[in-house]
Amino acid sequence: MNDTAPVCVAVDAMGGDKAPETILAGLEKALQDDPALSVLLFGDEQVVAPFSQHHPRVTPRVTTEVIEMGEDPLAAVRHKRDSSIVAGVRAVRRKEAQAFFSAGSTGACFAAATVIMGRLKGIHRPAIASVIPTPTKPFVLCDMGANPDCKPEDLLMFAHMGGVYARFALGREHPTIALLNNGSEKGKGSELTKRAYELMEAEVPGFVGNAEGGDLLDSRYDVFVADGFTGNVALKALEGSTKTVFRTLRDIIMSSPKNKVAGALLKSSLRQLMLDVNSDAYGAAPLLGVDGICMIGHGSSNERAIENAMHQVCLSVRGDLVGAVAAIAGERLKQ
Amino acid sequence: MNDTAPVCVAVDAMGGDKAPETILAGLEKALQDDPALSVLLFGDEQVVAPFSQHHPRVTPRVTTEVIEMGEDPLAAVRHKRDSSIVAGVRAVRRKEAQAFFSAGSTGACFAAATVIMGRLKGIHRPAIASVIPTPTKPFVLCDMGANPDCKPEDLLMFAHMGGVYARFALGREHPTIALLNNGSEKGKGSELTKRAYELMEAEVPGFVGNAEGGDLLDSRYDVFVADGFTGNVALKALEGSTKTVFRTLRDIIMSSPKNKVAGALLKSSLRQLMLDVNSDAYGAAPLLGVDGICMIGHGSSNERAIENAMHQVCLSVRGDLVGAVAAIAGERLKQ
Numbered sequence: 001m002n003d004t005a006p007v008c009v010a011v012d013a014m015g016g017d018k019a020p021e022t023i024l025a026g027l028e029k030a031l032q033d034d035p036a037l038s039v040l041l042f043g044d045e046q047v048v049a050p051f052s053q054h055h056p057r058v059t060p061r062v063t064t065e066v067i068e069m070g071e072d073p074l075a076a077v078r079h080k081r082d083s084s085i086v087a088g089v090r091a092v093r094r095k096e097a098q099a100f101f102s103a104g105s106t107g108a109c110f111a112a113a114t115v116i117m118g119r120l121k122g123i124h125r126p127a128i129a130s131v132i133p134t135p136t137k138p139f140v141l142c143d144m145g146a147n148p149d150c151k152p153e154d155l156l157m158f159a160h161m162g163g164v165y166a167r168f169a170l171g172r173e174h175p176t177i178a179l180l181n182n183g184s185e186k187g188k189g190s191e192l193t194k195r196a197y198e199l200m201e202a203e204v205p206g207f208v209g210n211a212e213g214g215d216l217l218d219s220r221y222d223v224f225v226a227d228g229f230t231g232n233v234a235l236k237a238l239e240g241s242t243k244t245v246f247r248t249l250r251d252i253i254m255s256s257p258k259n260k261v262a263g264a265l266l267k268s269s270l271r272q273l274m275l276d277v278n279s280d281a282y283g284a285a286p287l288l289g290v291d292g293i294c295m296i297g298h299g300s301s302n303e304r305a306i307e308n309a310m311h312q313v314c315l316s317v318r319g320d321l322v323g324a325v326a327a328i329a330g331e332r333l334k335q
Numbered sequence: 336m337n338d339t340a341p342v343c344v345a346v347d348a349m350g351g352d353k354a355p356e357t358i359l360a361g362l363e364k365a366l367q368d369d370p371a372l373s374v375l376l377f378g379d380e381q382v383v384a385p386f387s388q389h390h391p392r393v394t395p396r397v398t399t400e401v402i403e404m405g406e407d408p409l410a411a412v413r414h415k416r417d418s419s420i421v422a423g424v425r426a427v428r429r430k431e432a433q434a435f436f437s438a439g440s441t442g443a444c445f446a447a448a449t450v451i452m453g454r455l456k457g458i459h460r461p462a463i464a465s466v467i468p469t470p471t472k473p474f475v476l477c478d479m480g481a482n483p484d485c486k487p488e489d490l491l492m493f494a495h496m497g498g499v500y501a502r503f504a505l506g507r508e509h510p511t512i513a514l515l516n517n518g519s520e521k522g523k524g525s526e527l528t529k530r531a532y533e534l535m536e537a538e539v540p541g542f543v544g545n546a547e548g549g550d551l552l553d554s555r556y557d558v559f560v561a562d563g564f565t566g567n568v569a570l571k572a573l574e575g576s577t578k579t580v581f582r583t584l585r586d587i588i589m590s591s592p593k594n595k596v597a598g599a600l601l602k603s604s605l606r607q608l609m610l611d612v613n614s615d616a617y618g619a620a621p622l623l624g625v626d627g628i629c630m631i632g633h634g635s636s637n638e639r640a641i642e643n644a645m646h647q648v649c650l651s652v653r654g655d656l657v658g659a660v661a662a663i664a665g666e667r668l669k670q
Binding site for chain 2: 070072134135145148149180181182183185187189190191193212213214215216217218226228229230232233234235236237238239240241242243244245246248249252253255258259261262263265266269270273277
């Protein structure tokens, strides 16, 4: 991989709870970090024009529409042709940029990428692979929300694609891959996971069998495979419970002078732990299985998350993530 | 409800990771707590005979078989007729006891209760309702694992039954009921949850719409409804992440003399928080929708969990939990 090869990324300036401010602030940092990065910036004229005037490696692309979080993704992509998401994805399709990034509507990005970039040969359903931090080492969850209804064959491909991304994002050369299930023994599960188990056992290198929700943060496996519904619920349950425990800890620390002293002593350690389990470190999740790089940030992305997201995007372009997924899908077709 | 009415419970002495020791120790406490409690104790002769000799309100029921955790539930229930689970459930069916409790195989208890007690009229699938603690107030999750594959109508009944149990176990007279989903907006979800939403909206009092995994520990809703697969994964993800954060905190506290001082100052507060989020406080989850009371404890139940479980069992008998579920199911049939 050439770490200094030039990369041009199409960026949605309008997507995210704190857009455009945090997007622009994060981009500014990323441009400083990586001198080979250039950006096509999609959004309202009063947002993209002034920013590009002050940043020579940023080209403004004025769009007039924005896809909101609550909109029906497919309808929005069809009708808002001049939205920052649709125009940004189209720029990748036209090879004006090598990747698209947005912290806006996941559904709309998914729909735009699937419709405009198209699926890779052999891929029935593209999926989102997300790097989830733990207090020890991060893991990959695939699918984390794109496909609420899946077939066993879809889960099989999620396993293959999740394995590819574990190599890319985490450098795990021979990733261990587990099926998220409601029991650890073979034979446990829903109709979907029982059949997916058989398929994965037969052809996924590194498949280790079933894992339960309680294993997610255990750092035992590199990749967890789930349908998008289960993946979404599990991921949000993890994030939510970690947040709740931290909030409660803070309340405890603030509740008495004695506890405040303890809080002051623990401050740096607790701050480090909060950083360790914070998903900002991996600000972008790729949509795998489409013919192009489309990466999606958390709606609540802050400046640091956007900066890190751009690193992830550049890593995926420079390492040819799409080529790696296409190779696995292609090999399966040959069999 | 008559808090002092006599209650006779059939108890499985053999089920659970630390059985029979913790079962007997917890039972001993429960018998001291509640002078109107009597027990039929099912298990190996050398376990149940000595214990009953020292406890006048305990009658030994010797069984010769034990259903292990890994066994196929339905096959085990069919073939191990003289197991503590099958014999215990049969005692309830014969009205020798008013409830059955086991910390053994959830699947086997579910199979035994469904086959031997039978389902209530109007109930297609019995479900397990579990009280989940949070740092603030507990909530009910239904189903937490009995039914990995569900139809929308099943989720509708889980909502009704979960509401009944929130009144029983938590005293919430008008419980708020949310559908666990992969998005909070109406229209989000899998095919299953989208249709279940419509059914619940039409007929479940207290239905508040969709909730996400991150809302589980927020204490905003009294009941979360899910298919057993999703419920199981979400619950274990919650338990697992809380455990991981606590373990990491302990490591932080032990990592330096300064942090040890802080740990000593926070000791009582942290211990209270760990108690607050510990499921031992509600040691038993009922199987709702069967024609009898069958309550299931966590496999890892300790003495305190078993003691609290017996309280939950007595509460359910004295308040006529089965009658309350039957009433709701019966009313729906009349419509």
